[in-house]
Amino acid sequence: MDYRFHAGSIPLLVSMPHVGTDVPDDIAAGMTPAATEKADTDWHLVKLYDFLGALGASTLSARWSRYVIDLNRPPENTNLYPGQDTTGLCPVDTFHREPLYLEGRQPSQAEVERRLAAYWQPYHTQLRAxxxxxxxxxxxxxxxxAHSIASVVPRFFxxxxxxLNFGTADGASCDxxxxxxIAGVARAGERFTVAVNGRFKGGHITRFYGKPEQGVHAIQLEMCQSTYMDETAPFGYREDRAAEVQPLLRQLVQAAADWVRK
Known part of the structure; x- marks a missing residue:
């Protein structure tokens, strides 16, 4: 299976497009040692959000690494942040500009199209359904x-x-x-810093599916990994830090669920 999916009972779907760590053998054969570390993964999010089942939410999480293909990029590979540096649909380097492929092994356009059909489309078909x-x-x-990222990445910011970085495409993807x-709950605790439509305004999934006029209200949360894990290899989960942020995270998701059911 190309993803992990659970159908819930409430009107809330949590998508985790960057938690995947698997790389098909034929692709891995052309990759560098930097690629095998998978540093740019949204590590441990499934564990951090392990309360979703109790809330009755639907969940969809990726199997394949974003180094295979980025499920949160548009299929035509347009830049979501014009004028700013970003990684593409099939990334060729890490967030720290380390090459992902051996010399001459970068994916061709035909290979990108193959990966779109084989790995990108199944996730989006399930999401839409x-x-x-x-x-x-x-x-x-x-x-x-749901996303997470290293708290310091000079390439991008x-x-x-x-x-906690919330993105709603500058207000276009939800009411x-x-x-x-949601932001009110995040700010009330005063334990964590909060931004809304700052550096992260939502990726392809938020922008493409978020159509409030059609009843779909999409929001992206990009969390600093420093709030719940070690940001250097082997990227260990920190129970002590997670114990501080997870109760708030549950309150945030609950606020979204309460809002949509009003």
Whole structure:
């Protein structure tokens, strides 16, 4: 199976497109040692969000590494942040500009098209199908796109990121009242720093599927990995840090669920 999926009962789908770590053998054969470390993975998010089943949420998480193909990039590979550096649909380097492929082994356009069909499309077909199922049952639905990233990545931003970065395509992907409800919960604790539509405004999934006029309200949360794990290899899960942020994370998701069911 190209993804892991669980159908829930409430109008909330949590997508985790960058948690995958598998790389097919034929692709791995052309990759560098830097690629095998998979440093740019959204590590441990499934564990951090392990309360979703109890809430009744649907979940969809990736099997394949973003180094195979990035499920949160548009299929035509347009830059989501024009004028800014970013990695592409089939990345050729890491966030720290380390080559992912051996000399002469970068994917051709034909190979990119093959990966789109084989690895990208199945995830998006399931995502669309579950949104449609939940819409038919409930009339509207929240799509929560869950991500994490190292807190300092000079290639993409200066200094340290805020701990919790919400993106709604500058307000286009969901109702403002939902953003306000979620951000209000995030800021109330004062333990973690918060940004809304700052450096991260939501990727392809948030922007493409978030259509509030059609009942789909999408929001992306990009968390600093420093809030719950070690940011250097072997990227260990930190129970002590996770114990601080996980209760808030559950409150944030619950706020989205409460909003959509009103």
């Amino acid at each position: 579950e949104l449609d199922r939940l819409l038919a049952l409930h009339g509207k639905v929240v799509l929560w796109d 200066e200094g340290k990121l805020p701990d 403002k009242s939902m953003t306000d409800a």
